[in-house]
Structure formats: structure tokens, C-alpha cells
Amino acid sequence: xxxxxxxxxxxxxxxxxxxxxxxxxxxxxxxxxxxxxxxxxxxxxxxxxxxxxxxxxxxxxxxxxxxxxxxxxxxxxxxxxxxxxxxxxxxxxxxxxxxxxxxxxxxxxxxxxxxxxxxxxxxxxxxxx
Numbered sequence: 001x002x003x004x005x006x007x008x009x010x011x012x013x014x015x016x017x018x019x020x021x022x023x024x025x026x027x028x029x030x031x032x033x034x035x036x037x038x039x040x041x042x043x044x045x046x047x048x049x050x051x052x053x054x055x056x057x058x059x060x061x062x063x064x065x066x067x068x069x070x071x072x073x074x075x076x077x078x079x080x081x082x083x084x085x086x087x088x089x090x091x092x093x094x095x096x097x098x099x100x101x102x103x104x105x106x107x108x109x110x111x112x113x114x115x116x117x118x119x120x121x122x123x124x125x126x127x128x129x
Contacts, residue, residue, distance in 0.1 A: 004072045010083045011064035011110075013093035017041070020056065020067070023089040027075055028052050047073050062125050064095060080111050087113040095124060 012020075017033060024030040028045025030052070036042040039058035044051055050073030060066035067086070076082035079096035087094040094113045098121060110124040 004077050005079060006072050008069040008074050008076055008079055008082045009096065010067050010079055010086055011061060011095040012067055012086065012090060013064055013095075015056070015058065015065045015092075016090070019090050023086070024054060026089075027085070028054070030054060045069075047071075047075055080113075083111065083113040084117075084119070087115050088117075091115045095122070 021030075021032040024033070024043060024045055028047055030043045030045030033041035033043045033054070033056055036055070041056040043054045045054055046052060050071065052074055053070040055066075055068045055070065057066040057068070069082070074082065076085065080098075083094040083096040086092075092115065095110045096113075098109050098111050108123050108125065110122050111119065112122045112124075113119045
């Protein structure tokens, strides 16, 4: 049995709110995102009878939006699993942490998932910029 992360966070290269809403509706039976302050949107989905709070923050990191599921009751066990689903559903590049973060881990190592299934570990932010 795969360990469930306590919450799930992925970073989206581009955000078409309509597409995100359609995906969240399908994955979590969530109503459309509603504004929750400057550059923030919220909704609540459900998975297996449990509430799943969702927060989308525009331009959270390096031009990427953060999509955070504040629950371990999601259809995905890990950030990586969520990123794979999101990349296909939203047809955009998605990034996530390489795994559960532990003190001493390199905080700049991320997993990059592209639509079509290409995946690799990257340094982010890219130190070469």
C-alpha cells in the first residue's frame, strides 16, 4: 500500500480556470473555483465522502500557479500522481516536489510532468537563469 501524503500540492505552468474547474469537477465533484482574495481561488471537493478543500494561487512560484489540496482524502496518493493526472487533464506542464520533504533534502529538486507523459527530475528554480 502506497503511503498517502497528508496533503497534495502541484504547480501549473498555465491556468485556464475553465479547464481547472472541469478537472476538479470530474476528479472531486467540486463546484467551480470562486475568488478568495488577490490571485486566489477556493473550492471544496469530495472524495469517498470526505471533504477536500482546494486552493489555487496564481503566480505562486516563478510564474507557476499553486494548486493545493488540503486533505489526504484525494484520488491521488502522492503529489507526483496528481501531477500526472493534471498534466493530461489540463494539457500543461505541471511540477511537484520529488516526494515528502524532509530536513536536509534539496528544496530545489522538483519533478516535471509534461502532457503526453514525459517526466523528469529538474532543479527549480533553474539556477542557470
